[in-house]
Amino acid sequence: MTNNTPNNPLFQITGLSHSFGGLKAVSHFDLTLEPGQIWGLIGPNGAGKTTVFNLITGVYKPDEGSIDLNGNDLTSLPSHAIIARGVSRTFQNIRLFKSMTVLDNVRTAGYCRQNYSLWSALARTTRFTEQEERLRQSAIEVLKTFGLVSRIHELAMGLPYGLQRTIELARALVSRPRVLLLDEPGAGMNPAEIDKLAATILWVRDTFGVAIVLIEHRMRLVMNLCEQVKVLNFGETIFQGKPGDLSKNETVVKAYFGEDHDPAGN
Amino acid sequence: MDRKYIGPLLFAAGMASTLCCDFLHALDPYVAQIIMYIGINIIMTASLNLVNGYMGEFSVGHAAFMAVGAYVASFFSVSILPHGPWSAVFFPLCLLAGGAAAALVGFLIAVPAFKARDDYLAIITLALIMITKSVFENLPWFGGPQGYSGIQKYTNLSWVFVCATATVVVVRNLVNSNFGRGIIAVRDDEVAANLVSVNTKYVKVLAFVVSAFFAGVGGGLFAHLIQFINPRTFSIIKSTDFLLMLYLGGSGTLAGPILGAAIWTILLELLRFLGIWRFVVAPVALIILMIYRPLGIMGGKEIKWFRPHPPFPSPPGEGERIKQ
Numbered sequence: 152m153t154n155n156t157p158n159n160p161l162f163q164i165t166g167l168s169h170s171f172g173g174l175k176a177v178s179h180f181d182l183t184l185e186p187g188q189i190w191g192l193i194g195p196n197g198a199g200k201t202t203v204f205n206l207i208t209g210v211y212k213p214d215e216g217s218i219d220l221n222g223n224d225l226t227s228l229p230s231h232a233i234i235a236r237g238v239s240r241t242f243q244n245i246r247l248f249k250s251m252t253v254l255d256n257v258r259t260a261g262y263c264r265q266n267y268s269l270w271s272a273l274a275r276t277t278r279f280t281e282q283e284e285r286l287r288q289s290a291i292e293v294l295k296t297f298g299l300v301s302r303i304h305e306l307a308m309g310l311p312y313g314l315q316r317t318i319e320l321a322r323a324l325v326s327r328p329r330v331l332l333l334d335e336p337g338a339g340m341n342p343a344e345i346d347k348l349a350a351t352i353l354w355v356r357d358t359f360g361v362a363i364v365l366i367e368h369r370m371r372l373v374m375n376l377c378e379q380v381k382v383l384n385f386g387e388t389i390f391q392g393k394p395g396d397l398s399k400n401e402t403v404v405k406a407y408f409g410e411d412h413d414p415a416g417n
Numbered sequence: 418m419d420r421k422y423i424g425p426l427l428f429a430a431g432m433a434s435t436l437c438c439d440f441l442h443a444l445d446p447y448v449a450q451i452i453m454y455i456g457i458n459i460i461m462t463a464s465l466n467l468v469n470g471y472m473g474e475f476s477v478g479h480a481a482f483m484a485v486g487a488y489v490a491s492f493f494s495v496s497i498l499p500h501g502p503w504s505a506v507f508f509p510l511c512l513l514a515g516g517a518a519a520a521l522v523g524f525l526i527a528v529p530a531f532k533a534r535d536d537y538l539a540i541i542t543l544a545l546i547m548i549t550k551s552v553f554e555n556l557p558w559f560g561g562p563q564g565y566s567g568i569q570k571y572t573n574l575s576w577v578f579v580c581a582t583a584t585v586v587v588v589r590n591l592v593n594s595n596f597g598r599g600i601i602a603v604r605d606d607e608v609a610a611n612l613v614s615v616n617t618k619y620v621k622v623l624a625f626v627v628s629a630f631f632a633g634v635g636g637g638l639f640a641h642l643i644q645f646i647n648p649r650t651f652s653i654i655k656s657t658d659f660l661l662m663l664y665l666g667g668s669g670t671l672a673g674p675i676l677g678a679a680i681w682t683i684l685l686e687l688l689r690f691l692g693i694w695r696f697v698v699a700p701v702a703l704i705i706l707m708i709y710r711p712l713g714i715m716g717g718k719e720i721k722w723f724r725p726h727p728p729f730p731s732p733p734g735e736g737e738r739i740k741q
Binding site: 208210229230231234235239240242246247248249250251255258259260261262263265267269272273274275279283286322323326 | 587596599602
């Protein structure tokens with residue numbers, strides 16, 4: 152299904168720009184992603200990292216530039232259609248549906264995979280029952296792989312912070328994405344949890360066959376996971392390359408780590 | 418007994434008893450009247466629940482949809498459909514016409530209304546009430562401010578029962594589907610809903626239109642019960658009644674609107690001996706309830722019968738944590 156030739160990458164962003172009033176939040180952002188790749192997107196606070204995610208997922212409409220997934224132009228689509236085409240994301244601050252159980256949170260993300268009509272739903276036709284059952288099974292399947300299956304009937308917001316992050320990840324995977332955007336998945340975690348998270352992310356990539364873009368402040372995670380890193384500062388891309396070369400780059404060191412930096416991260 | 422037969426059996430029993438009451442006049446007319454009011458209030462409250470409960474918006478325009486339904490259904494039964502001994506068989510058509518007209522108005526208002534949220538939606542729907550009121554006061558065909566009379570009493574217990582059941586079943590089936598999860602997701606976090614592929618615009622308009630449709634049907638039943646309607650009947654006070662019943666019973670549940678509508682209607686009847694003071698006593702009772710049970714009688718819980726059907730069994734491997 153994936154169209155993986157050098158001239159035809161899985162996911163390609165070219166010249167993406169956006170301003171809020173006079174402030175250039177993102178300018179000329181490019182990204183090319185092959186299946187299974189993990190890219191890191193780092194930069195100081197306010198650098199425009201989350202804005203990039205918001206532009207990709209249609210929360211904001213880009214002023215310029217194009218976003219292309221496997222030959223489909225996503226630039227002018229509304230958010231829900233972009234997600235349905237195969238881009239999923241998690242959020243910097245956990246945004247689970249607070250009145251729903253774990254299972255319903257995950258099932259809600261299967262919206263784009265259901266195509267029964269309103270009448271089907273109201274009359275409870277076999278089409279409805281079959282699709283609902285299939286969605287439920289695949290939601291449980293995903294939750295099972297994360298070890299959450301015993302808690303599927305609990306309210307998602309009642310679970311510990313770490314599990315909530317996992318549920319968000321599970322929710323993002325139910326729509327069968329090909330590109331997964333993770334917005335600070337390691338926020339609020341201790342180093343041991345970070346290592347576990349790194350293993351989970353690698354495992355998600357291999358199991359679900361997704362390409363991943365990762366926004367992260369925790370260098371430990373970036374160093375462990377990312378093949379390539381992009382550094383943003385004031386909306387401009389100031390570095391692109393291997394994470395190992397980050398600390399050798401003067402501009403990055405100045406912009407990101409400050410004056411007395413610690414390349415090891417923590 | 419298999420749980421899936423309980424619903425149809427209950428429906429058959431209800432249908433049989435309402436038909437008995439209607440055709441054998443087995444019930445005191447006053448009691449029958451109260452039961453029909455309860456049924457209509459259930460229709461209104463359960464449909465309002467879709468927008469104000471499940472979707473978490475605050476619409477105060479339900480009386481306007483009721484008015485549209487009442488006027489259009491009455492217009493159909495009085496002026497369009499044939500009169501005669503069998504004219505009552507056309508009554509469902511009148512109700513559907515009323516519902517469809519209300520749904521259309523719902524659609525027209527939903528598109529601009531959902532560009533606004535919270536307080537602003539309340540203001541827009543408030544404006545809708547005023548607009549419908551003055552439209553019906555000024556249109557030549559409906560008797561203007563004097564009101565619309567000559568409506569036959571077609572509403573009986575059976576029709577009220579059928580419509581109320583249909584409303585509750587439709588709301589239940591809608592809520593326990595993809596669309597319903599989308600509607601609830603909009604309530605919890607609209608942006609996140611959109612970003613997990615829910616077509617939020619669609620589900621919002623859908624909830625509003627379905628809600629308006631049943632309000633229109635309720636209006637049609639109401640008009641053919643009291644046989645005389647005028648524009649002042651459908652003021653903001655009427656909307657407030659339904660809001661009150663909804664929050665009394667507990668919004669965002671299926672049982673809440675049913676309980677709320679029944680309790681409030683009966684309470685107002687029981688307090689009739691207080692005369693005008695019942696409109697003081699009843700709200701005070703409500704305030705007390707809100708203090709001790711702020712989420713309404715149901716308190717956000719659902720009674721067993723209204724949970725998704727078929728009941729979902731526990732998943733295989735329940736209880737064991739799978740290692741990754």
